[in-house]
Amino acid sequence: MSEPRNSSTPLTLEWRPGSASIVWHHGSSTHSRELEQPPSDVAAFNDPPSVLIIEQLDPIRSRVDNAIVLNTYGSERLRLRPPVIGGGSVRIFVGGR
Numbered sequence: 488m489s490e491p492r493n494s495s496t497p498l499t500l501e502w503r504p505g506s507a508s509i510v511w512h513h514g515s516s517t518h519s520r521e522l523e524q525p526p527s528d529v530a531a532f533n534d535p536p537s538v539l540i541i542e543q544l545d546p547i548r549s550r551v552d553n554a555i556v557l558n559t560y561g562s563e564r565l566r567l568r569p570p571v572i573g574g575g576s577v578r579i580f581v582g583g584r
Contacts, residue, residue, distance in 0.1 A: 498559060500531040500538065511538050513559040520561060527553075537564065 501510040509529055510519045513536055520540070527541040542553040554567035 496536070498531045498533055498536050498538070500529060502529045504528075509538070509540065511559070516560065518559065518561045520557070 496514045499512045501512075502508075505525050507522045507525045508519065509522070509526070510517065511531060512518075520538075522540070522542070524543050524545075527543050529541070530539045531537070532539065536559045538557040538559070540555045540557065542550070542555065544550075544553055552566040552568045556564045556567065558564050
């Protein structure tokens with residue numbers, strides 16, 4: 488499934504900090520994702536229509552690719568991988584958190 492860039496249909500998001508449940512609406516469709524732990528942050532973008540989820544960093548599993556970009560219908564488009572800088576990594580934060 489491909490989604491048009493510059494979609495005129497707005498993407499709306501329902502999520503509260505501390506909640507592991509994320510719901511979004513695009514056109515007449517409603518989709519959701521339930522995570523094991525509440526994410527650090529969630530954002531919706533209209534160009535291209537996407538939902539960005541910043542997962543909490545888990546010290547046990549320690550995934551550095553904790554930023555997930557979802558298509559509006561819920562499939563994972565990609566995981567953002569931070570650049571390696573001086574042998575370490577950079578964390579991605581949205582909304583000043």
